[in-house]
Amino acid sequence: MLKRLCLLTSAIVMLPLAAVSAQERQPITNATCDELAARYDKLPFTDILPLEAGPVLVDGEEKSITVGFSQTGFNHPWRVSMLESLQAEACRHPNVELIVLDGNVDVAKQNNDVRDLIARGVDAVIMSPVESAALVPASRAVMSEGLPLVVLDRDVPTDKTLFIGQSNVTMAEGVAEKMAEDLGGKGKIVVITGLQGSSPAVDRNQGMLNVLADYPDIEVLVTGDGQWIREPSVPLMEDWLTAYPEIDAVFSHAEESSWGAQLAIARANRCKDGIKHYTFDGSNAGFKAVKAGTFGADGNYTPFIGDIGLRAVLYELTGKEIPDAEDYAQPGKNLALPDSPVVTAANADEWIGRGWGDFEPTPDPCL
Amino acid sequence: MRAVGAGRLGGLIALIVLIVIASFLSDRFLTVPNLLNVLRQVSIVGILALGMTFVILTAGIDLSIGSVLGLSVVLYAGLLESFGLPAAITLGMVAGAGAGLVNGIGVAYAGIPAFIMTLGMLSFARGLAFIYTGGTPVPILDETFYNFGNGYVLGVPIPALVLIATLLASAFVLGMTPFGRSVYGIGSNEEAARMSGVPVRQYKALVYVISGTLAALAGVVYASQLGIGTPIAGQGYELDAIAAVVVGGTSLFGGRGSVWGTFIGTLIIGVLANTLNLNGVDPFVQQLVKGALIVVAVFGMSRASRS
Numbered sequence: 001m002l003k004r005l006c007l008l009t010s011a012i013v014m015l016p017l018a019a020v021s022a023q024e025r026q027p028i029t030n031a032t033c034d035e036l037a038a039r040y041d042k043l044p045f046t047d048i049l050p051l052e053a054g055p056v057l058v059d060g061e062e063k064s065i066t067v068g069f070s071q072t073g074f075n076h077p078w079r080v081s082m083l084e085s086l087q088a089e090a091c092r093h094p095n096v097e098l099i100v101l102d103g104n105v106d107v108a109k110q111n112n113d114v115r116d117l118i119a120r121g122v123d124a125v126i127m128s129p130v131e132s133a134a135l136v137p138a139s140r141a142v143m144s145e146g147l148p149l150v151v152l153d154r155d156v157p158t159d160k161t162l163f164i165g166q167s168n169v170t171m172a173e174g175v176a177e178k179m180a181e182d183l184g185g186k187g188k189i190v191v192i193t194g195l196q197g198s199s200p201a202v203d204r205n206q207g208m209l210n211v212l213a214d215y216p217d218i219e220v221l222v223t224g225d226g227q228w229i230r231e232p233s234v235p236l237m238e239d240w241l242t243a244y245p246e247i248d249a250v251f252s253h254a255e256e257s258s259w260g261a262q263l264a265i266a267r268a269n270r271c272k273d274g275i276k277h278y279t280f281d282g283s284n285a286g287f288k289a290v291k292a293g294t295f296g297a298d299g300n301y302t303p304f305i306g307d308i309g310l311r312a313v314l315y316e317l318t319g320k321e322i323p324d325a326e327d328y329a330q331p332g333k334n335l336a337l338p339d340s341p342v343v344t345a346a347n348a349d350e351w352i353g354r355g356w357g358d359f360e361p362t363p364d365p366c367l
Numbered sequence: 368m369r370a371v372g373a374g375r376l377g378g379l380i381a382l383i384v385l386i387v388i389a390s391f392l393s394d395r396f397l398t399v400p401n402l403l404n405v406l407r408q409v410s411i412v413g414i415l416a417l418g419m420t421f422v423i424l425t426a427g428i429d430l431s432i433g434s435v436l437g438l439s440v441v442l443y444a445g446l447l448e449s450f451g452l453p454a455a456i457t458l459g460m461v462a463g464a465g466a467g468l469v470n471g472i473g474v475a476y477a478g479i480p481a482f483i484m485t486l487g488m489l490s491f492a493r494g495l496a497f498i499y500t501g502g503t504p505v506p507i508l509d510e511t512f513y514n515f516g517n518g519y520v521l522g523v524p525i526p527a528l529v530l531i532a533t534l535l536a537s538a539f540v541l542g543m544t545p546f547g548r549s550v551y552g553i554g555s556n557e558e559a560a561r562m563s564g565v566p567v568r569q570y571k572a573l574v575y576v577i578s579g580t581l582a583a584l585a586g587v588v589y590a591s592q593l594g595i596g597t598p599i600a601g602q603g604y605e606l607d608a609i610a611a612v613v614v615g616g617t618s619l620f621g622g623r624g625s626v627w628g629t630f631i632g633t634l635i636i637g638v639l640a641n642t643l644n645l646n647g648v649d650p651f652v653q654q655l656v657k658g659a660l661i662v663v664a665v666f667g668m669s670r671a672s673r674s
Contacts, residue, residue: 030501075599080502209474222647230593231600235408239644243393247655256504260593267517268400285506356455359506362594 026087027100028074033091040088042354043304045337047312049322053092054114056314066097068117069306070127070138072154073105078281078303081356082128082152086306096314107134108232114138124148124313126306132156132199148316150309151332154199160332162312162325164305166339168200171280171299172207174342178297179249179278186217187248190240192226192233192261194253204280204299205251221247226257233260241268247275248297255281258295259362267367282340284352285361290350296366300340303356308335377668378616378631385635389642396645406527407592409637411436413530415604415629416611417537418581420629421574423612424554426621427474427481429575431488432582432608435466436601438492439586443512444505444596457476460583466492467579471572485575498599504597507590516591526588533581537626540610546570556622564612583664610657611636614664635664 025032031039040046065265067090074080082101090098099122103110107130117125118141125142125312129135129151136158148161155163179189190322194201197200212218221244233252233270240247241264252258258279265275276292279286313337315322328334343351390397422429439459446455466488473484507513518525524565541547549570552560561567582601589597615632617624639660643653 028502073496077503188387191652222644223650225650229597229599230595231589234641236644238408239401239641240402240647242398242404243647244397245646256595256597259595263517263593304534329600352640359502359503360508362506363508 010273019036026091028086028102029080029084031084031087036084036088039084040092040307040356043085043088044302044340044354045153045304045308045309048308048335048337049315051089051092051311051314055095056318058317062095064095065093065124065314065317066099066120066122067120067310068099068101068114068120068125070101070103070110070113070117070125071130072103072105072110072130074102075105077283077357079128081303082306084306085304086126086310089242089307089310093314096310099358103130105130107131110135111138115141118142118145118147122147123317125315126150126152127156128152129154129156134361135310142202148313150312150316152305152309155330156242157330158332162322162333162335163328163330164312164335165307166301166337167208168203168301169207170339171301171342172204173211174207174212174339175278175280175297175299176208176251178342178344179251179276180211180215180218182276182296183218183248185215188219188221188244188246189251190221190237190244190247191223192236192250192252192254192257193223194226194228194229194257196225200301201253208251226252226254226260228256229256230256230260230263233257234264237261237264238268241265241270247273249278251281252268252277255279255283255286255289255295255298261302262294263365271366282343282355282356283357283359285357285359287348287352287355289361289364290343290345291352292361292364293345294361294367296344298343300316300343300351300355302340305337308337378614378628378635378664381664381667382602382631382635382638385638385642386562389638389645391411392642393645396642401641401645403522403524403527405634405637405641406530407524408641409633410524411588411601412604412607412611413633414533414581414585414588415564415608416629416633417533417626418578419605419608419612420537420615420617420624420626421541421550422481422578423617424550424621424624424671425571425574426554426557426619427566427574428485428603428609428619429467429470429578430485431466431470431492431587432481432578433461433601433604433606434489434492434496435579435582436586436589436604437598438466438499439463439583440590440600441496441505441596441598443586443590444507445499447507447512452509452610456587459586461581463583464576464580464588467576468572470579471575474575475568475571476650493598493602493612496600496659500596500597500598504595507594507596512591513594516588516593526592529584529588533584534626534630541626546573550574551622555623593633607636612660614661616668622657632664 039051090096101113110130135156139158141155151160151163153165198358224236250261258277276296278297282300290298421659442459443455474481549565611633612629615628
């Protein structure tokens with residue numbers, strides 16, 4: 001019995017692995033280099049640290065370059081999309097190989113992952129940390145080996161080659177400004193945060209508060225934890241609709257949570273209230289929902305910065321200077337990215353197709 | 368049996384006290400739409416908790432149900448387009464039952480401790496869900512399915528009806544069948560059950576199949592309501608289900624408890640969450656109150672059943 005069970009399990013485990021080698025699909029994104037090349041042209045930042053396709057020569061030699069990528073975790077499509085942009089860049093250079101590790105949203109695991117990458121003899125490390133301060137030991141280990149370290153999205157307060165990221169605070173300010181403008185500076189809103197205590201949720205909330213300080217007539221009725229996803233925001237919104245007869249807007253830190261809130265609004269027969277959604281994530285589905293009028297604004301927090309990270313590493317390894325890398329408040333250098341514009345009805349058309357994810361938006365139950 | 372009665376009564380009293388307090392705190396609590404909302408809100412964890420009750424009655428535990436729900440949800444979403452709704456649901460349910468069967472074989476036949484076996488399945492099933500979707504949520508654009516999750520029959524939300532049907536079926540199986548009575552026997556004294564001719568291994572495996580199948584059924588409610596198959600669906604729900612079971616008076620050591628108690632436990636937790644939301648309580652404080660309630664409720668009931 002046990003033996004049979006073991007055979008069965010190993011068959012289940014081996015199947016996907018066999019499929020990977022046969023079609024040369026990239027890990028996790030499951031896309032081929034051809035598919036990734038098609039998406040490369042739509043990436044928003046390919047003009048930052050531009051690099052031609054083809055082998056990368058180090059000291060005039062074409063030797064194989066191995067780059068380790070330690071990701072926070074692959075539990076959210078945003079994180080997978082970041083990898084997609086990284087793989088798309090790697091596919092353009094035949095002598096560049098990636099080792100991708102999944103941190104499982106666990107600081108201890110990610111610290112170990114980075115040390116494993118060093119042990120496996122990578123030429124450089126790209127890391128998108130679970131949490132800033134907790135990844136300092138791993139970062140120090142990379143730097144003390146003399147390897148380039150590029151940090152994406154969330155910074156680490158220690159020395160590094162380059163940090164590349166956008167600001168959640170200023171992006172949230174943009175979204176909140178649009179909301180305040182739409183409301184005419186007056187109204188009652190409810191707030192659905194991302195996972196409470198996570199740094200993007202803290203920053204997005206801060207950005208909103210910065211703006212609301214200028215609008216005393218916009219009242220925050222209540223705040224709840226949507227955990228970035230759809231399910232928890234449904235009961236929250238349901239209960240708030242019961243408790244508050246008048247709600248003008250939902251300020252939510254994630255598109256998924258906005259969809260959950262919209263579902264609750266439809267079920268409560270409150271579509272006629274015309275409650276507006278202000279949200280974040282920057283997916284194509286979100287942009288389409290902006291165009292359709294469901295979302296008033298979508299904070300355009302692009303995950304497509306992995307390719308810049310890899311190009312920065314390749315610049316570093318080939319001794320090319322990184323233009324615009326500047327000193328900043330933290331140790332190391334910073335490559336400031338231009339703030340992606342908040343996507344509203346005015347510019348949605350221009351952005352559809354340049355966000356992440358190729359799935360359709362959830363049909364708006366109120367339309 | 369006296370202990371079971373006291374525990375159940377204790378739970379019912381706690382629920383009534385909570386409802387009275389809730390109606391004082393918000394005049395909108397005791398309205399029909401709000402109460403129906405609560406029933407719908409608890410339906411997913413409620414169905415999971417009913418399955419968990421079977422397992423806990425045998426002194427086992429099933430930590431994998433949140434992940435099995437996640438796996439079934441992505442299967443419904445992914446298979447819907449190419450196979451149609453009935454086949455997609457059947458295959459997803461089979462996957463849930465299959466995960467439960469693997470758990471059951473591991474626990475009952477291979478002798479792997481339930482905690483370890485189902486902890487392994489927690490990770491394995493979640494991994495499969497991620498591999499299947501590539502980490503990206505799969506939208507579900509099926510009108511029939513959406514109407515199932517969001518519709519009403521005689522004014523009652525369908526998910527609430529699914530919960531109540533599952534409750535009645537579970538109560539029937541546990542109370543009226545030889546298998547159900549043996550579940551209690553296995554939980555109180557496995558050796559004695561074996562001596563009296565109960566097919567212990569088979570029945571122990573079966574409770575995990577039930578819990579896996581009900582996890583997939585909860586997945587139907589999840590996917591049809593939300594219109595999305597996300598690989599992270601149900602993360603941590605196993606703990607909410609365990610909380611509902613123990614608040615409902617079922618002993619973690621097995622042999623004592625009932626699905627009625629679990630249903631009341633589910634309602635207690637659901638009403639509490641609803642009340643906190645209605646009154647705009649800070650989410651950090653909500654977690655604290657929920658934690659305190661679980662401990663206080665179980666302590667109170669263990670005192671009630673002793674006296």
